[in-house]
């Protein structure tokens with residue numbers, strides 16, 4: 001049985017927010033983490049900086065690189081990141097909603113590849129990117145989480161997803177880490193929720 | 197579990213439909229997209245489906261097979277030609293520092309720029325080689341699957357609005373002159389100087405189905421194989437290996453690595469970070 005995957009998207013303020021989430025994750029997280037942050041093409045040291053926040057190693061994704069539990073792989077600047085067959089796939093297709101990397105592109109590929117085993121997390125941002133992708137993860141039975149807009153540096157992005165009805169749980173940054181740990185310890189949220 | 201994915205379609209079924217579509221296109225029209233990476237290809241199919249007002253890949257298959265004009269539209273949509281002059285300037289700095297000195301030892305230099313799109317990468321390389329005093333003894337063979345982009349590449353025009361971005365890239369790429377020396381502007385279009393075209397040959401070549409056509413000292417293929425699945429990448433690496441001189445140089449895109457292919461052992465890194473490799477075996 002293939003395990004879960006965690007996909008995280010962030011825009012304005014997303015780097016700092018992701019750093020706090022990473023700080024609350026253990027070194028033995030049982031699932032790979034893939035990330036799309038709207039970042040400047042020049043921000044080539046982002047992975048290194050994020051890696052200092054917690055025990056998980058962070059790197060820019062390479063094309064066709066395999067995912068492994070506990071990896072944190074970022075969409076490189078100016079590339080879309082998609083996931084397929086347990087691997088990273090990069091593309092330089094046009095920006096989507098003015099963004100490359102696009103959070104929707106990542107989330108939608110994760111929704112199709114992992115279905116109810118996908119966990120999508122949308123952090124702070126001044127954009128509406130991510131809502132469509134979260135909706136797709138949710139429709140496929142995955143778990144969707146948005147950062148509480150009240151605590152977000154910029155509430156627009158998580159609020160848009162909540163208003164679109166695409167969010168299962170609204171959480172503060174501290175609680176997101178915990179939720180991820182417990183989700184990654186169970187095989188399938190669909191089953192877990194069905195059992196309740 | 198999920199109640200049939202609420203309107204999003206079955207992902208496994210869609211993959212089957214894509215396989216059938218690509219098989220049909222290959223058998224009927226001869227274009228072979230079967231080894232491409234599905235996740236990125238799928239998004240472009242979705243776009244075509246929206247434009248054609250179709251809701252499934254199977255419907256698209258039917259239209260494409262019965263309507264040649266639709267096949268043309270699909271081909272255009274599947275072709276991603278995004279490029280820029282001196283894209284990833286650091287790559288060109290590394291090329292100047294690590295590759296140019298090696299090329300100086302050759303009396304004649306053959307370069308293959310595979311997947312050249314509209315030519316921006318090719319002309320960037322021509323400028324670099326000219327500044328290193330190597331261009332006069334170089335021939336660049338620039339190829340792409342798409343003949344429409346090759347026509348534009350041959351013209352050597354770019355929109356004037358791009359000039360300042362390109363000039364910045366050029367400087368970051370270690371340019372030793374002024375970027376404006378390499379083009380002339382007329383009516384909103386910038387045309388690259390004749391000299392940069394003199395030693396360049398543009399030609400159609402399909403990396404999936406065509407063979408090696410020469411032996412090269414340098415092959416650049418950047419941001420093309422990211423659209424291929426792994427088995428196809430391995431095949432194309434085989435083609436490059438066969439087309440490289442014994443100590444030839446291979447340059448890949450910023451986030452592509454020889455490490456993830458079957459050909460890792462045949463190259464040594466010249467600059468790992470900038471994806472420059474040298475054939476050793």
Ligand SMILES: C[S@@+](CC[C@H](N)C(=O)[O-])C[C@H]1O[C@@H](n2cnc3c(N)ncnc32)[C@H](O)[C@@H]1O
Pocket residue numbers: 092275276277278279280283310311312313314317339340341342345401402403404417418419420423
């Ligand atoms: C994204 S562009 C890259 C352009 C340039 N190398 C760069 O990095 O700026 C990809 C190019 O690969 C070409 N391509 C795609 N499949 C190909 C194939 N099977 N054979 C040759 N070229 C192909 C496309 O037509 C497109 O022009």
